[in-house]
Amino acid sequence: MRRNATHHSKRKKPLTREMLLPLPRATTRLMSLENHLALVAIRSGNGEADHVSCLLKVVYLAWFMLDKPTPDERALLLLAEEVLDRSMTEAAHGGQWRLSDDDYAVIEQVLTFHDRQLDSLPSHRYALAWQRLTRLAIGSGLQSLPMPGLA
Structure with missing residues (x-):
């Protein structure tokens, strides 16, 4: 009996309905606006470190939200990081x-x-990506995109 109780406690919690749905549209629009405004600020010559940080955050979140990056996705995100x-x-x-x-x-x-990721992927994927980004930033600093299977 004790073995089953221990095994049961190690199971992941089931995902709620909200976690299986994409983020609310109003939320994704605000996130997208912040990201695009950061790019506009840089393009207009008014960019600052915060704007580049915002864009780098997008690159990492996009990477972490992928299950298995295609060669094109991998190339795009690595180029963006560069x-x-x-x-x-x-x-x-x-x-x-x-730029x-x-x-x-x-x-x-x-x-x-x-933007397409935010509009289509389940919100739990964004939450997991955010957790990974936070752990990476706190643990080792962001040096470059982690290779698949290493982070």
């Missing part, structure tokens, strides 16, 4: 927080991709 890293490096050396037109297009693609 683009934002380059922007941070330039700003750290006295430059502006900016080239090509880099801007890459980040725009990521934002559109993430």
Whole structure:
């Protein structure tokens, strides 16, 4: 009897109806607006570290929300991470927080991709992605996208 009680306590809680549905549309619209405004601020020459951080957060969340990234998804998100890293490096050396037109297009693609994720994936996937991002940020700092199976 004791064995069954222990085994039962290790089971994951069943997902609620809300967890199986996408996030509320009003919530995803606000999230999307924040992300797109960060990109607009950078493009207009008014970008700051917070804007790049917001965009980097989107890259990581998009990555963590994927079950198994396709080669195209993997390439896009790795390129976006590289683009934002380059922007941070330039700003750290006295430059502006900016992106080239090509880099801007890459980040725009990521934002559109993430918007689709938020609109279609169950909310528990976003919650899990947020937990992973938080653990990674607190535990080791964000250095680069973790390879599949390592994070």
